[in-house]
Amino acid sequence: MTPADRSAPLHPRPVRVLETRAEMPGCTTLRVAPADPADAADPAGACGFAPGQFYMVYVFGLGEVPISVSGDAARPGELTFTVMAVGAVTRALCAVRPGQTLGLRGPFGTAWPVEALTGRDVIVMAGGLGLAPLRPAIYHLLRHRDRYGAVALLYGTRQPRSIVFAPDLTGWREAAAIDVAVTVDSGDRDWSGHVGVVTELLKGRRLDPARTAALLCGPEIMMRFSAYALRDRGVAAGAIHVSMERNMKCGVRMCGRCQYGPFFVCDDGPVFSFDRVEHLFGIREV
């Protein structure tokens, strides 16, 4: 949670749950702040992170899971996580209430290279809950909008009711600072938006491949198809960045649980440029 934690990276610090919000069935956003007043008062302990990084979130008595921060890095003193219930710990996280205490270790891992993208057009492609780790990067792009060229968010999900951060999507679209396009795999007649896979949103879109960089997060197969579609449009593999997900234990490249070919996702990732991992995408066993 703080740089000082690096001296004791396996030591969780307590945080208090401030607020919970159901995004959809089985998916909850938690806002937390340091439970220890000393942590809260310490400027270095103000829950700093870079967009794309993750924390190990500890439910006492159950276990830890790696969760990317989904909130704004410019809001000091608190952290936001969005969790899908897919196992024992994440189910418990989705059931926590304000006032409960959790443990945190981190932040860990690599970040979206938002500073390095200054001056470029940026395409953010998200699938399902993959929008959560990208949201801090989107906040950064919006806050420093004048530093970037055209910015587009292309978001695909299963159904209209599985859209996460719907108020944000509406706000970003209405503010018109970035181009927001949403597609679902299937929709009923109340859905007036696009239907189809997320790569469909690239079709017909003006894109200068030499200027364009992309940030991708979602299911691995979605990132693979999206990266290939971008590459087919001339975007260099080195300008495409993906966030990988693997089960983890230590978060500090000691246990090897998250090994991904020659990499440890906890430390070499989760954000990789596609040219570094493209060869691994084709290996089913990795």
Added chain:
Amino acid sequence: MVSIKPIRTLLAENPFFAGLSDDQFETMSGCGTIVHFKAGAFLLREGGAADTFYLIRNGVVAIESSSPAGGPLSVARVGAGGIAGYSWLFPPYRNAFDALAISHVSAVALDGACLRGKAEADHELGYQLMKRFAQVMLDRLQATRRQMLDVYGNVRTTDDTG
């Protein structure tokens, strides 16, 4: 004053038909009419005779199917420049899905039987059409297969049992 473009011009403006010759546009335009649909109107009905396909000029068309339990479900949307309807190309010439206008739609309706006849008489035209429709159908098939993968539904399960 609103200028009304001839069918031939509308066909030539669509990237789908890029590369066809003037003669081929002239031949095809004889099979076309300009049509308009209010929101909520069907362009095509599932199981109905596939005697027409539509080149969408404006508006959005939902490609749908219905189930008794789930009601109508949209599996694709076709917007300006897109094509609605492929079944006119192949026997038994029956529409496989509904095509519903979800906004006001302007389109060029092309008579499938008319076009099939002209393609039979002019195999070069037939080849050019089949080449273009095959590409669009391949794109649609691949997109459909990716939708079927349900990638967002198959969330990685964690071993987060402590």
